[in-house]
Amino acid sequence: MSETKKTVHGIMAEFTSVDSLLSACRRIRDAGYTKTDAFTPFPVHGIDKALGIKPTKLPWIALVGGVSGTLIALTMQIWMNGIDYKYIISGKPYISLPAFMPVAFELTILLASFGAFFGMWALNGLPRFSNPMFTDPRFDRATDDRFFLYIDARDARYDSEGVRKLFADTGSEYINEVIEDDTPTKIPKPIFMVWGTMVAASVIPLLVVLTMRVTNSSQPRFHVFPDMDFSPAKDAQMSTSLFVDNRSMRPDVPGTVARGQMEESLDVLTGIDSEKLAQIDAPRADRLVRAYFFDDEVAKAEEVAEVTEAEGEAAAPSVMDTTPWVKEIPIKVDAALIEKGQQQFGIYCSVCHGLNGRGNGLVNQRAQSINSPTWVPPSNMHQDSLYSDKYPDGKLYSTITNGIRKMPGYAGQIKLRDRWAIVAYVRALQKSQNASIDLVPPSQKAAVEKAVADAKAELERQAAEAEKAEAERKAKEEKEKAEAAAKDAPAE
Amino acid sequence: MSLAIPNGLDNSSERPGERAPLVLGETTYHDITESVCKVAERPPGWGWGMGFLTSIALLHVLGGLILYLIYTGVGVWGNRSPIFWGWPIVNFVFWVGIGHAGTLISAILFLFRQEWRTSINRAAEAMTIFAVACAGTFPGIHVGRAWLAFWLAPYPSLNLWMWPQFRSPLLWDVFAVSTYGTVSLLFWYMGMVPDLATFRDRSKNKWRRMAYGILALGWSGSSRHWMRYEKAYALLAAFAAPLVLSVHTIVSFDFAVSQVPGWHTTIFPPYFVAGAIFSGFAMVLTLMVPARSMLDLEKLITIRHLDNMCKIILATGCIVGLAYGTEFFIAWYGQVPAEQFAFINRAAGPYWWAYLTMVSCNVISPQLFWFKKCRTTPWMIVVISIFVNIGMWFERFVIVVTSLSRDYLPSAWAYFTPTWVDWGMLIGSFGLFFTLFLLFCKLLPVINMAETKATLAKQEHMAHGAGGH
Numbered sequence: 001m002s003e004t005k006k007t008v009h010g011i012m013a014e015f016t017s018v019d020s021l022l023s024a025c026r027r028i029r030d031a032g033y034t035k036t037d038a039f040t041p042f043p044v045h046g047i048d049k050a051l052g053i054k055p056t057k058l059p060w061i062a063l064v065g066g067v068s069g070t071l072i073a074l075t076m077q078i079w080m081n082g083i084d085y086k087y088i089i090s091g092k093p094y095i096s097l098p099a100f101m102p103v104a105f106e107l108t109i110l111l112a113s114f115g116a117f118f119g120m121w122a123l124n125g126l127p128r129f130s131n132p133m134f135t136d137p138r139f140d141r142a143t144d145d146r147f148f149l150y151i152d153a154r155d156a157r158y159d160s161e162g163v164r165k166l167f168a169d170t171g172s173e174y175i176n177e178v179i180e181d182d183t184p185t186k187i188p189k190p191i192f193m194v195w196g197t198m199v200a201a202s203v204i205p206l207l208v209v210l211t212m213r214v215t216n217s218s219q220p221r222f223h224v225f226p227d228m229d230f231s232p233a234k235d236a237q238m239s240t241s242l243f244v245d246n247r248s249m250r251p252d253v254p255g256t257v258a259r260g261q262m263e264e265s266l267d268v269l270t271g272i273d274s275e276k277l278a279q280i281d282a283p284r285a286d287r288l289v290r291a292y293f294f295d296d297e298v299a300k301a302e303e304v305a306e307v308t309e310a311e312g313e314a315a316a317p318s319v320m321d322t323t324p325w326v327k328e329i330p331i332k333v334d335a336a337l338i339e340k341g342q343q344q345f346g347i348y349c350s351v352c353h354g355l356n357g358r359g360n361g362l363v364n365q366r367a368q369s370i371n372s373p374t375w376v377p378p379s380n381m382h383q384d385s386l387y388s389d390k391y392p393d394g395k396l397y398s399t400i401t402n403g404i405r406k407m408p409g410y411a412g413q414i415k416l417r418d419r420w421a422i423v424a425y426v427r428a429l430q431k432s433q434n435a436s437i438d439l440v441p442p443s444q445k446a447a448v449e450k451a452v453a454d455a456k457a458e459l460e461r462q463a464a465e466a467e468k469a470e471a472e473r474k475a476k477e478e479k480e481k482a483e484a485a486a487k488d489a490p491a492e
Numbered sequence: 493m494s495l496a497i498p499n500g501l502d503n504s505s506e507r508p509g510e511r512a513p514l515v516l517g518e519t520t521y522h523d524i525t526e527s528v529c530k531v532a533e534r535p536p537g538w539g540w541g542m543g544f545l546t547s548i549a550l551l552h553v554l555g556g557l558i559l560y561l562i563y564t565g566v567g568v569w570g571n572r573s574p575i576f577w578g579w580p581i582v583n584f585v586f587w588v589g590i591g592h593a594g595t596l597i598s599a600i601l602f603l604f605r606q607e608w609r610t611s612i613n614r615a616a617e618a619m620t621i622f623a624v625a626c627a628g629t630f631p632g633i634h635v636g637r638a639w640l641a642f643w644l645a646p647y648p649s650l651n652l653w654m655w656p657q658f659r660s661p662l663l664w665d666v667f668a669v670s671t672y673g674t675v676s677l678l679f680w681y682m683g684m685v686p687d688l689a690t691f692r693d694r695s696k697n698k699w700r701r702m703a704y705g706i707l708a709l710g711w712s713g714s715s716r717h718w719m720r721y722e723k724a725y726a727l728l729a730a731f732a733a734p735l736v737l738s739v740h741t742i743v744s745f746d747f748a749v750s751q752v753p754g755w756h757t758t759i760f761p762p763y764f765v766a767g768a769i770f771s772g773f774a775m776v777l778t779l780m781v782p783a784r785s786m787l788d789l790e791k792l793i794t795i796r797h798l799d800n801m802c803k804i805i806l807a808t809g810c811i812v813g814l815a816y817g818t819e820f821f822i823a824w825y826g827q828v829p830a831e832q833f834a835f836i837n838r839a840a841g842p843y844w845w846a847y848l849t850m851v852s853c854n855v856i857s858p859q860l861f862w863f864k865k866c867r868t869t870p871w872m873i874v875v876i877s878i879f880v881n882i883g884m885w886f887e888r889f890v891i892v893v894t895s896l897s898r899d900y901l902p903s904a905w906a907y908f909t910p911t912w913v914d915w916g917m918l919i920g921s922f923g924l925f926f927t928l929f930l931l932f933c934k935l936l937p938v939i940n941m942a943e944t945k946a947t948l949a950k951q952e953h954m955a956h957g958a959g960g961h
Contacts, residue, residue, distance in 0.1 A: 018949055041521060041690070042946040043718040056720045062727050080646060080655035089659045102664035102742055106671040109735045113675045113728055117682060120724035124717045127709035134712070140693035142713045143686065145521035145945075191702075213650075227565075228637065 007180040009132045010035075010152040011163045012139070013172035018044055021147040024170035025050035028151060031166060035152035039133065039142040058119050065115025066108045073107035074100060132178050150178065254295040263416055266292060267330045271394030271401070276324035304402050304409070326394030331417060333424050341425025344418045348410060357381035357429045376406040381426055382433045396423050519791060521945045528687075528939045529694055531787045536934055539786060544930045550923020557916045558633055566636050570910040575896045579914040580634040583921060585888040586771070587627035588669065588743055589764075590881075592736055593772025594620025595676050598683070599732035602725075607950075608800050610943040611792040614687075615783070616776045617680040618936070622928040623775070624673040626921045631665075661745035668742040675735055679728050682721075685711050687937035740768040747891065753834035754895035757822065763815035767884060770808035770854070773801050774880035779929065781870045781877075783938075792939055795868050802867040805880065809858030812887075816851065830900060838894045842907055846890050853883025 015021040021038060028036055029052050038047055047053075074097075081087050082094040092099065121127070133139050133150070142148050149172075151163050160177075167175045187195075223229045234240055234248035243250070266274040269292050278285040284303075291300035306319050331337075346355065354361040359380040367375040385391060400419045403409035410419065431439070440448050536544075561568055571578035594616040601609040632641050643649070644666045646656050656663050689711035692704035711717070744764035747755040777798065784793040823835040839847045857879040860866045866876065898905045932938070 018953075038715040039713040040715065040718065041525075041713060042686075042942040042949065043722050044715070044949070047715045048719050051715060053716055053719055056723050058720055058723045059727060062731075066731075076646060077658040081658045085653075085655045087657055087659070089657065092659060096659060099659040102661075102738070102745070103658060103667045105738060106664075106667040106735075106742075109731050109738075110671045110674060113678055113731050116724045116727040116731070117678045120682075120720050121709065123720050124714075126711065126717070127706075129705060129710045131710055131712055143690040143693045143711075144525045148713075224639075225637075 006182065008153055008160075009178045009180065010150055010155075010158070011160065011167065012039075012133070012136070012148050012150040012176060012178055013167035013170070014138065014141075014174035015147040015149065015170075015172055016145075018147065020171055021149060022046060022050050024149050024167070024172065027170055028149065028166060032157055033151050033155050035155035035158075037150045037152075039139070039148040039150065041143050041145060041147075044147070056123060058116060058123060061119035061123075062112045062115040065119075066112030069108040069111030070104050072111070073104035077103060130181050130183070132181050135179055135181050136176055138174060138176070254297075258415075261416055265330065267326050267394075268420070269416070271326050271397035273324040273326050273394065280322075280324065307398055307402050308404060308409070320395065323395070323398075325392035325398070327388075327392050329393050329397075329420055329424055331420050337417075337421045338424050338428055340418060341421035341423070341428075344414060344422050345425050345429075348414055349422065352378040352407075353381060356433070357426065374406075378407070381430060387430060388427060393423050393427070396426065519948060521948065524792070524939075524941055524944050524948065525690060525694075527789060527792065528937055528941050528944075529691065531789075531938055532691065532934060532936070533694070537786075540930060540934065543926065547923050547926035547930060550920050551927045552923070553916050554629075554920025554923055557913055557920060558629075558638075561633055561913065562638050566634070568911060568913045570908060570914050572906060572908075574899065574901075574904045574906060575893055575908045577634075577892050577896060578908060579889075579910055579918060580630040582885070582888045582892050583918055584627050584630035584634075585743060585892070586885045587623045587630070587921065587925075589740065589768035589771045589884060589888075590775045591620045591623035591627060591672070591676075591772065592740060592765075592768035593776045594618070594623075595672070595679065595732050595736040596769055596772065597776070598679060599729040599736060602729045603733055606800075607947055608797050610947050611789075611794075611939050612776065612780060612797055612801075613943075614680075614683065614940045615780060615932075615938050616772075617676065617683065618932045618938075619776060619779060619929065620676050620772075621673065621680055622925050622932075623772075624669065624676065625928065626925050628669060628673065629921065629924070630917075631669075661742065661749045664742045665746055668739045672735060672739045675728070675732055679732055682724065682728065683940060683943075684937060685709060686713065686721075686942040687940060689713070690941055691937060737765055740764045747895075752895050752899050753828070753830040754838060754891070756831075757819060759815055759818055759822065763812070763819075766808050766811040766815065767854075767887060770805060770812055770858075771881060771884035773805050773808070774877040774884070777801055777805070777873050777877040778881060781874045783933070785870070787933070787938065789939065792944060798870065798873055799864075799867045802861045802873060802876075805877070806858050806861040809854060809861075809880070813851075813855035816855065834895060834898070837898050838890060841894065841898065843890065843894045843897075846886050846894070850883050850886040850890050853879045854887060857883070 013024070015024060018040075021040070021044065025036075025038060025047060029050060034052070036051055038044070038051060040047070048055075077100040078095050086094050088094075089096075089099075133142075133148075138146075139148065149167070149170075151158065164175055236249050238248040239246045240248040242248075263269050266272070266288060270288055272288065274285060274288065277288070287299045287303060290296035291303050307323075349357075350361055352361040352363045353359055354364070357380070359378045361378065364375075364378055368377075379386065386396075397419055399407075400414070400422055401409055401411045414422070437445065437448065569578055569580065571580070594613070597609050597616045598613045601613075632638060635641050635644075643652065644656060644663065685708055688704050688708040692701055692708045695701035695704055741761040741764065744760035748757060748760040750756060780793060781798065784790055820835050820839075823831045826832075857876050860872070860876055866872045893908045897908055
């Protein structure tokens with residue numbers, strides 16, 4: 001290939017020092033050339049003035065990047081956590097800006113940096129691998145220790161001889177034309193093939209995933225880590241061969257006391273006057289101590305069996321009768337306790353015994369309606385035998401705790417003090433259904449009497465109304481009957 | 493083109509009216525190119541080979557253990573109730589901290605026009621990126637189901653139908669560390685492009701020329717390009733400076749936003765950032781001091797550079813010591829019993845040995861840098877820096893483990909014991925770090941040639957100016 005056929009892009013000159021380069025720059029600038037450039041191994045300060053290079057708009061690109069980073073981050077977080085999927089996190093508002101600041105800050109920096117980084121390469125027109133400057137082997141030193149000055153052929157004042165002369169005057173020792181890069185532009189085949197194979201291979205997993213997403217299969221899906229999808233940990237109510245009792249749920253460790261349930265008085269725990277018991281039945285008192293204070297399961301079972309099964313053996317005076325029960329509730333009784341008892345009674349007792357304690361709760365009604373052969377009706381609490389003189393508070397407590405006849409013990413469901421609260425409430429309930437007006441304090445007597453009178457009047461009024469309505473209904477029926485008879489009569 | 497330094501290779505003392513030179517000897521631009529390029533161009537030495545083989549072996553230990561962990565489950569670690577963070581998070585914070593010096597040197601010292609940064613910034617930035625890579629490994633595998641770690645990203649999921657929780661410091665951490673890794677990588681790569689062009693232009697081998705040619709993106713050294721390049725560099729430095737401070741701040745939020753006694757303190761952000769700079773500089777010195785003599789770079793990485801870095805270690809070490817003291821003061825002053833207990837337990841509880849190690853390595857050992865002799869004797873610098881590295885690892889251990897092992901519920905208290913997997917992963921992460929670093933030394937320009945040449949040009953200009961130019 002001959003020199004003449006090649007396109008000439010311009011002329012470059014080599015310099016060996018910063019100072020000679022800068023003075024040459026000033027000379028060509030003063031000579032009026034504008035399409036010029038200098039190539040240096042490091043940024044040379046003052047060269048932009050010497051060559052007349054205008055400042056860059058790069059900071060604006062970075063600013064746009066930064067602002068969009070802030071906006072994207074805030075929009076994203078507000079929409080994701082405040083609108084589309086609302087999280088309540090420690091009572092903060094859904095749109096809680098302070099908590100969104102860190103991510104907003106990071107994305108601002110990230111996108112501003114992208115702006116500066118990619119903006120710089122774009123403005124510089126890089127990457128550009130084929131550059132006519134690179135055709136001259138001597139230009140390799142532009143990244144080492146030589147400085148090159150270049151005037152483009154497209155410059156209005158360009159004239160090959162004139163430029164050469166100008167460069168020679170500046171003291172350059174090497175001046176050469178910059179010619180078209182004639183190296184093949186095609187990508188070498190091995191590189192192309194490796195690249196192509198990699199792109200093709202990278203698509204395969206994506207295609208597999210996409211295919212799996214859109215097709216149905218009757219096969220169970222493949223579990224890479226089955227032990228994490230199907231936990232080997234036991235659920236409640238499952239059996240296991242690990243323990244002798246085959247239960248996966250483990251009972252409490254002996255001596256376990258629930259929070260707030262620590263109770264040190266045997267009287268409160270059992271409802272039995274332990275001092276009296278020690279005098280009349282020392283072995284049983286000893287057994288109680290073992291059962292309640294030393295977690296002796298056997299002693300406890302014996303004790304519970306005794307107080308629950310004794311009932312019904314009417315012949316001899318049963319343990320229930322001989323036990324020295326606590327006469328009065330051994331904890332402080334106040335309005336709060338009774339209210340608590342009312343609430344607990346409503347939850348646990350009323351389903352059988354009824355809210356009024358007359359033994360006609362919903363469960364009882366249902367059992368009666370289906371004539372359940374095994375059903376033992378719950379006691380009516382408003383009977384002499386259950387009043388406190390015959391059925392002491394401690395005994396009532398023991399019944400709630402350990403159960404009686406068909407009724408199970410509620411020790412497992414109702415907390416210790418709440419059981420005493422129920423006792424207190426039952427006493428109040430009994431009084432409410434069987435009390436004389438003399439028990440009412442004189443100051444409120446009038447109000448109570450008035451309320452009773454009002455209630456009676458209301459009941460009477462309702463009864464009268466019902467009677468009246470009944471009479472009207474009957475009259476209407478008779479009238480209709482008579483009319484129907486009158487209609488039918490002619491037909492006969 | 494050359495500059496004689498009358499007092500030989502010692503530029504650690506400032507002479508009145510004159511800046512101490514940062515490039516020493518009868519150095520020309522070409523000498524700088526030669527001394528940096530020959531590191532990569534000459535065949536690898538015996539020492540490099542042994543180091544590389546050891547690092548690769550350790551890297552395989554890490555890789556094998558990660559596979560073992562994923563296959564078996566996180567129970568292979570010593571993490572047990574109540575210490576669920578354990579060593580993985582200790583190692584994460586340790587490595588992220590080390591990753592702070594690079595960007596600090598590149599960005600903050602650049603903005604403060606500290607020209608001594610030029611010959612150390614490249615290696616420090618590389619170290620940053622490799623340390624962030626090590627750091628990123630640990631939370632990635634600590635999530636338990638490592639193959640679902642992408643759930644951290646806010647993408648429209650067809651399986652979850654929900655978004656990440658943006659009020660959690662742990663998610664801030666994901667954004668902070670990944671932004672930091674990305675921006676550091678861009679900064680490092682952009683700074684390297686002109687030097688990669690030098691590598692390209694010196695390559696004799698066609699394939700080598702092509703590989704470096706692609707990496708150099710066709711850099712020609714055009715003045716227009718340099719002008720935009722320098723603007724972009726300054727912008728990136730300005731963005732990276734607050735970023736580097738934010739990263740460890742947000743890492744500290746992982747702890748400070750929780751309510752665990754010993755973590756829930758407002759001093760954490762500044763204290764963590766100072767600690768990060770402290771440990772980062774220690775790691776830079778640990779690597780650079782042996783490297784400068786092995787790679788014959790004493791004229792470019794001078795005693796003055798080492799001296800300056802030692803001073804930064806001394807300053808940040810004192811800040812860290814002050815922070816340790818302040819924590820105790822606030823625990824006493826705040827009168828929260830759980831907090832007071834946490835700090836007494838930290839210093840005098842079952843981990844007293846860790847606390848003692850931390851204080852003696854981080855607070856006492858850097859005090860030696862008050863002596864100029866210690867700041868200018870390479871072997872002493874290495875020894876003290878290694879102590880600082882050990883101390884900073886223990887600092888993270890003390891913060892993570894002592895606080896978690898004894899918090900509000902005494903019945904749950906426990907003593908942390910690492911397993912062999914914990915040890916293996918810590919050692920293996922050094923394998924990852926050194927493998928990357930040794931590859932970097934062999935394949936990429938270890939010193940920023942363009943900037944060093946610019947420093948030399950300025951030095952010459954000033955010398956000429958003094959001579960009546």
